[in-house]
Amino acid sequence: MRIVITGASGMLGTDLLQALAGEHELFGLDIRKPDNQIADIKYQLLDITKTKETYDTITTINPELIVHTAAYTNVDGAESDPEQAYLINALGTRNVALACQRFDSALIYISSDYVFNGQKKEPYIEIDKPDPQGAYAKSKYWGELYAQWLVSRFMIIRSSWLYGKNGKNFVEAIRSQLKIKPGLKVVSDQVGSPTYTVDLASAIKRLLTINNQLSTGLYGIWHITNSGSCSWFDFAKEIVKQVDAKVGVEPISTQQANRLAPRPQNSVLDNFNWKLHELPLLPTWQDALKRYLKQ
Ligand SMILES: NC(=O)c1ccc[n+]([C@@H]2O[C@H](COP(=O)([O-])OP(=O)(O)OC[C@H]3O[C@@H](n4cnc5c(N)ncnc54)[C@H](OP(=O)(O)O)[C@@H]3O)[C@@H](O)[C@H]2O)c1
Structure with missing residues (x-):
């Protein structure tokens, strides 16, 4: 497939x-060059907030599928610069979706657990009502709406608490603090599912494979995360344990952490659609962390 x-x-x-x-x-x-290019990939620079350039670049390629992962991902930064978050996450997604229309390309839009308000006591399923709270969350939800409004064959894949070797993430933040601090204070009243980008990528690949070149119509909303859930505090403790550091971790509340953006207390995503299709659950978050730390 051309993707x-x-x-x-x-x-x-x-x-x-x-x-x-x-x-x-x-x-x-x-919008920027990769740190390391992968062989055989045709890279091009593009700012998706530029409507005409986005349309021209994508329609010239004429892909059968677009996987739209580009985003403004600074959750706290979005509170002080909401226009930038809306421009990239909402209007940028609109621009990508408009390009899909020309040759009826399918679209996979990567979205977030933050579209929910976090008040539900159980894990969120795909048809639970979004109620995004901060500017980042709202901009991602607006992107979901554009995908649904403009593209006939869309998948919205919501995931959570991503980490991987090619970006800033919680695991690396904890590891770098371990080097300079005698003890860590980490939020214990937000619960979610840490997800390794390698596992999410292979789940997306699996969906494409079973979707048989996009012919079987597995469209709609999907929640895809590593299995199990924990608080940021539990996650930090597991990182400390797996890297065998002798550093104490102390729980603090969201209020004490005093971050700019509101965050859902519960953002555990039930991979309900995935289970309905009898797909095997993704590995546990502890197992994923082990593989991430080994590489
Ligand atoms: N990280 C998480 O915990 C998390 C959780 C749930 C869902 N998600 C979603 O998952 C997706 C992937 O997240 P990620 O953490 O892999 O993000 P990431 O590492 O920040 O990657 C996003 C890429 O998009 C680029 N980009 C930003 N603005 C652009 C523009 N105007 N035009 C073209 N490219 C642009 C970024 O460049 P710059 O680095 O220069 O900005 C970056 O290379 C996103 O849609 C995100 O919302 C993330």
Whole structure:
């Protein structure tokens, strides 16, 4: 298949290109060059907020599928610069979706657990009502709406708490603090599912394979995360344990952490659609962390 991946230099985009390399004709688009180019990928620079350039670049490639991972991902930054978040995550997604219309390309839009308000006591399923709270969350939800409004064959894949070797992430933040701090304070009243981008990339690859070149119609909303859930505090403790550091981790509340953006207390995503299709659950978050730390 001819596939465009936006956000090709980002954390998920890089692992996705790696997962699909050799099996598809791949075009990687991003506002910046990748740190390391993967062989056989055709990279191009593109700012998705530019409507005409986005339309021209994508329609010239004429892909059968676009996997849209590019985003403004600074959750706290979006509170002080909401226009930038809306421009990239909402209008940028609209621009990508408009290009899909020309040759009826399918679209996979990567979305977030943050579209939910976090008040539900159980894990969220795909048809639970979104109620995004901060500017980042709202901009991602607006992107979901554009995907649904403008593209006939869309998949919205919501995932959570991503980490991978090609981007800033929680695991690396903890590891770098371990080097300079005698003890860590980490939020214990937000619960979610940490997800390794390598595992999410292979789940997306699997969906494409069972979707048989896009002919079987597995469209709609999907929640895809590593299995199990924990708080940021539990996650930090597991990182400390797995790297065998002798550092204490102390729980603090969201209020004490005093971050700019609101965050859902519960953002565990039930991979309900995935289970309905009898697909095997993704590995546990602890197992994923072990593999990430080994590489
Ligand atoms: N990270 C998480 O915990 C998380 C959780 C759930 C869902 N998601 C979603 O998953 C997707 C992938 O996340 P990620 O963490 O892999 O993101 P990432 O590492 O920040 O990658 C996003 C890429 O998009 C690029 N980009 C930003 N603005 C652009 C523009 N105007 N035009 C073209 N490219 C642009 C970024 O470049 P710059 O680096 O220069 O900005 C970056 O290379 C995103 O849609 C995100 O919202 C992330």
